[in-house]
Amino acid sequence: MSSEAHVADGSAVHAEHETGENYLNCSHGLRSWLLTLDHKRIAVMYLAGLAGALFLGGIMALVVRLELWTGDGLVLSDDLYNHAFTLHGAIMTFLFIIPGIPAVFGNFALPLMLGAKDVAFPRLNLLSWYLWITGAVFAIVSMVVGAVDTGWTFYTPYSTQTSTQVINMTMGVFILGFSSIFTGLNFVVTIHKLRPAGMTWWRMPLMLWGLYATAIIQVLATPVLGITLLLLVAERALGVGIFDPSLGGDPLLYQHFFWFYSHPAVYIMILPAMGVISELISVHSRKTIFGYHAIALSSVAIAAFSFIVWGHHMFTAMSPMGNMIFSALTFSVSIPSAVKTFNWLATLYRGHIRLNAPMLYALAFIFLFGIGGLTGLFLGALATDIHLHDTYFVVAHFHFVMVGSTLIAFLGALHYWWPKMFGKAYDETLAKIACILVFIGFNVTFLPQFVLGTRGMPRRYHNFLPEFQGLHQASTVGAFILAIGLFLILVYLWKSLVSGKKVTVDNPWGGSSLEWLTTTPPPHYNFVGEPPEHDVYDYHDIRYDAAIDGYVLSKNEGDAAR
Amino acid sequence: MFFAQGFWFPDGASTNTGDHDWLFHFILAISAIFFALIIAVGTAFVLKYRRRPGVSAEKSPTHNGTLEIVWSVIPSILIVFIFYYGFTTYLASRTMPPEAFEVQVTAKKWSWEFNYPNSAQDPDLYVPAGKAIRLVMTSEDVIHSLSIPAFRLKQDVVPGRYTDSWFQCDEPGTYNLFCTEYCGTLHSKMLAKVHVLPQAEFDDWVEKAADIVGNAPSLLAAGEILYHKRGCAQCHSITGETLTGPSFLGSFGTERAISGGGRVTMDENYVRESLVNPQAKVVAGFQPVMPTFKGMKDDEITAIITYLKSLAKGE
């Protein structure tokens, strides 16, 4: 549709560039942002929204951790504690981690990496953002003004019986679901239709493979969540018996429906993160990614497997036969994940590794994802899962995957694309310190929770037995270190926006994908004239130029790489 | 320390903990080896190939079929083993021995009720040592989950159906029992103890527990015992403090407003109705969350009424 409208004539584009215009300053005023169809501006607006969600969810995390300082709680009542952890879980999952990397960095980088002028459906893209905002307002208002106490999973029959604002909340999540579906749809079509002539599937950056696999899940799985939530509303509002046994329904049916979406959702969170890490590691090692095909295919394999493992969330509720099948299927996901990790390591081999902030995040990712993935083995095996299910072991495991991996990759992506997005540099020293604080804080928060779990501490508990106190307190201390790290990032990135040094080079890191071969920040239509052709992960002609402290595309053998 | 039994788990007390803990430590060892390998290789590469002036990236293959097959196949084999052992161990824990002693479990917000064949009932689980015990569970309201970490046992308790689980504990002792499926306000207070007693002691206990009123020195004493054993104490104080429900201090014989309008005096029949059909009259200002005690025996209701009366007089 309107992508055609974007084929502007070359002379106008050139004029735009010569006057130093870019997508940030080519038009002014709030209106020019709120009605923009530019994928890059939409990405920036998502970044603002997601930062807000992360902040709110983070505050709630601190409230929860503080309250768990003692086994009798500190200040909250039981109900308020239940509201707090619901608020934390729902905001972080539905408003931050699920949209996460695709909404911000997918939107920003995907068309650029393709050499396209925008996504296939720019209006739909803007609609996705408005749906996100609407869903967010719905969800936050119903939780903050009205309170919801079901946890982010809305298990029936509790969720159909509680007197809190479940209907409004589920409507919010329902709307957010559509935001996610539309983004997925847009990305699938864009990747199919807008690849430049020379870019076959096997020449796409791995970030795009990650986004593509994610988009497929978003399009196929999210409607199931939508339907499930509508059924929930139908039961609550109209008394139709679907899940509530007192109305003739089946409470476990809800769990099947819910996890049919929410397990794939885990991969909606992690696949784009894996894409980001593939880029970061290759660029900062100046090495062609090792095992390109294996990494790309494992993304698709993970996406496919993700649809058939949902039952592993219900091992304490299902028959042995069902459990056996789901346990076996669950293990099948672990192989592609392991393969990716080995490929990243092999990429480092004989590389030229630059230890800047984005790369530190990538290395932290390997560490944390390693723990997150390996602890999944304990939960995939039936005998051990029975003991660990619904304990802090699970809490620690999924935080390692969702925060330790996805949030870390998000931060890595943020630092990596920040200069390109805003044309401003951030303070590298502070960035490294913050990364280390986040890494330490994260581990101190969640490693003790594994032990709490094996010792039997159930999750979603406001009060606990005295024997668990020491580990809980360690975890709370860790949460504050983590918070300080994240807050530091907020501060220096804000400073960078306001008074940061201007970045004028096209390619500060030596990236090989197309977004690094356009100006910084990119012009409104992404490239001045025709986008260049360049093979991704080919670094031989991307050379360091000391005069501009950046990389240039050059066939000249004389410029040695630093 | 990491591989020591006591670091990770409460002492294993049931017959299937051995296999379970073995599997856990096996996965732990495999994970530790892989993790150490990943970190060691990663660190070595980062140190060796970090960016230094005058040194640039060297060529190395961009893929290697043999290597890639090896690092896919080895984890696959290990994983098949973990899956298999996990499944068989689990199956053993799910296969009910034919001659198990049965205890009926009812979960409700937010307490447990363990019912014995001789109609004894208690909020804690009492079982004989050295005998297979089968728990047959159902819930009166939402989904709960019964978890006994020392036995590595967990089973969801679902309304409208029965689920079961079994264990055998050979060592007399007291163990923790938790609700592990989120069930609302007092989820984290839905705890109980498992008392594993030598057979003779258990027989003695279960006989007395079947007739609390008959075994108590007086009706009033029976009422006080029942106030604790039936879980009233969780929501009703006797000190005047308002918990989830109104306090019983000085309330018998007084009038109260009920939601939806109207007033009612707390007399014998009102207490009875509150127990059998708690939602019939809901005290104004409270949530209708009191579970029903339909199954309570008449002499027990009488004992509780006697106890409530005594609180009114301030005894």
Ligand SMILES: [Cu+2]
């Ligand atoms: Cu899952």
Ligand SMILES: [Cu+2]
């Ligand atoms: Cu519970």
